[in-house]
Amino acid sequence: MLELRQVSTKYGQIPMLMQVSIKIDQGEAVCMLGANGAGKTTLLKTIIGMVKPVSGEVLFRGQRIDLWPSYKIIRSGIAIVPEREGLFPKLTVENNLLMGAYYEKDKSRIASRLEEVLTIFPRLKERLRQKAGTLSGGERKMLGIARALLADPQVLLMDEPSLGLAPATVNEVFAVIDRIKKEKKIAILLVEQNAQKALSVVERGYVLQKGTIILEGSTKELQENSIVKESYLSATS
Structure with missing residues (x-):
């Protein structure tokens, strides 16, 4: 449904994403974990055309879209819930x-x-x-x-849905995300710092660090990974 192939971006001369490759299938929920400044929001902006890759490709349903204007990408079936x-x-x-x-x-x-x-x-x-x-x-x-x-939409992008919310409200928001996943059967890319919550509603995930994918795997694999445990799960448990 959605694929990034070796995508690299820059803000001016500053590299932001470096050869990032991800895939999301139809009806699949995938998370992108990472700390502040890892490049998560840049990744979403690249998908919807607000940031153009300096190399690599973004494909939606097998069609290259990284050369399209943002309005055309959104009209094609990709929606975003921005951080704010x-x-x-x-x-x-x-x-x-x-x-x-x-x-x-x-x-x-x-x-x-x-x-x-x-x-x-x-x-x-x-x-x-x-x-x-x-x-x-x-x-x-x-x-x-x-x-x-x-x-x-056929693909729903979500940028930090837990940001700034009280714990009880975070639970409510993620319950809604889980319901959307089950009822709407659309592809979801969830960008989130709260690894514990994110991994509770997805099938697979990636970890982005300083613009580079350093880990990928199933929910269980990431939950059991020592880097994820130490850097992300311990901070949200």
């Missing part, structure tokens, strides 16, 4: 949700998607007329995820 959600605080929850279906012109499809998404996020249904800027941190995170689902 990117909401419109003065617009209502409903209007923020509908922005996710911006490229869909069929009103009946939009209505059907909205109804489906609100079954996953009942709290948002109670707040449809409320301004997004008045929501709690957890509710804003839910709204960001829900808006991405309104685009009916």
Whole structure:
């Protein structure tokens, strides 16, 4: 579904990603673990065309997309939930949700998607007329995820969904991610520092360090790996 082949990027003259190769199959949930500054967000920006590779290729459904503009990549079926959600605080929850279906012109499809998404996020249904800027941190995170689902994506990219949330809210967010994985059957790339939570909802994962993939494996393999235990799991247990 989504593949990066030997992708390298730079910010100016500073290398950010170095020959990164990953694969995500249809319906598969994969995590990308790494500390701050490892290049995780750069990886997501590269997938959606905000950062262009200096070498390598990004493929979606076997088609090269790294030369496409961002809007075309998003229209093709890739949605992103950015770290800071990117909401419109003065617009209502409903209007923020509908922005996710911006490229869909069929009103009946939009209505059907909205109804489906609100079954996953009942709290948002109670707040449809409320301004997004008045929501709690957890509710804003839910709204960001829900808006991405309104685009009916085939690949969902998520950047640090646990960032800045209280532990109870983190549990709630990851329960939603697990439900999306099981019900929507879409490919998910979850970028996250909280290794314990990330590995609880994915089948496979990668570890990114200073722009380079240093580990990859199944959930069990990563949970049992000494580097992951020492550097990531001990910090989130």
